[in-house]
Amino acid sequence: EIVLTQSPATLSLSPGQRATLSCRASHSVSDYLAWYQQKPGQAPRLLIYDASNRATGIPARFSGSGSATDFTLTISRLEPGDSAVYYCQQRANWPLTFGQGTKVEIK
Amino acid sequence: EVQLVESGGELVQPGGSLRVSCAASGFTFDAYALNWVRQAPGRGLEWVSTIRGDGGAAYYADSVQGRFTISRDNSRNTLYLQMNSLRAEDTALYYCAKSRTIAARLDAFDIWGRGTMVTVS
Numbered sequence: 674e675i676v677l678t679q680s681p682a683t684l685s686l687s688p689g690q691r692a693t694l695s696c697r698a699s700h701s702v703s704d705y706l707a708w709y710q711q712k713p714g715q716a717p718r719l720l721i722y723d724a725s726n727r728a729t730g731i732p733a734r735f736s737g738s739g740s741a742t743d744f745t746l747t748i749s750r751l752e753p754g755d756s757a758v759y760y761c762q763q764r765a766n767w768p769l770t771f772g773q774g775t776k777v778e779i780k
Numbered sequence: 781e782v783q784l785v786e787s788g789g790e791l792v793q794p795g796g797s798l799r800v801s802c803a804a805s806g807f808t809f810d811a812y813a814l815n816w817v818r819q820a821p822g823r824g825l826e827w828v829s830t831i832r833g834d835g836g837a838a839y840y841a842d843s844v845q846g847r848f849t850i851s852r853d854n855s856r857n858t859l860y861l862q863m864n865s866l867r868a869e870d871t872a873l874y875y876c877a878k879s880r881t882i883a884a885r886l887d888a889f890d891i892w893g894r895g896t897m898v899t900v901s
Binding site: 705707709711716717718719722723728729758760762764765766767768769770771772773774 | 880
């Protein structure tokens with residue numbers, strides 16, 4: 674099983690700041706990594722697929738990078754509505770796995 | 781509008797069985813694999829199962845293998861999850877999620893339902 678480790682666990686930043694979230698895989702997943710945003714009481718929403726491709730309707734403030742075992746989700750200018758838990762997910766191999774999540778708090 | 785709506789979640793006793801459903805609309809149902817993902821209260825996301833668009837292949841997490849069965853009725857645009865021998869640790873919000881790419885098995889999930897709550901107690 675490919676284990677995904679996200680860091681930090683919590684990120685507390687002010688509006689307008691840049692958020693950098695990390696996801697590290699225990700084995701190479703090539704570029705088969707996705708990022709999701711989950712706000713309280715809501716279903717997850719796909720942000721990024723295949724490491725760097727924005728999903729439909731996702732603002733350009735959200736960007737993904739990385740390959741193999743190290744990946745980054747960057748939110749370039751935080752807005753109050755970005756407060757959420759962010760998860761990474763690999764689709765390189767069964768079982769599909771998620772990271773444990775990074776909570777982004779807006780001060 | 782592409783939509784997934786889950787139903788059937790309820791309180792069930794340990795050792796019991798339950799079937800949850802997911803009604804789909806707004807896309808070519810049999811072209812896409814579908815998935816179940818669960819989230820225990822206050823916890824992260826856990827992939828449970830995936831079924832191919834034609835229903836010909838299914839995949840399961842080790843935690844549910846042999847107890848859960850995923851199926852689909854392409855004539856009714858509906859996905860199912862039959863859960864047997866339920867345990868307290870199966871308590872979770874069960875989401876139905878659509879695979880992003882036509883004919884893909886391992887994939888990201890681009891459309892999610894709101895979930896249906898299963899409580900085993």
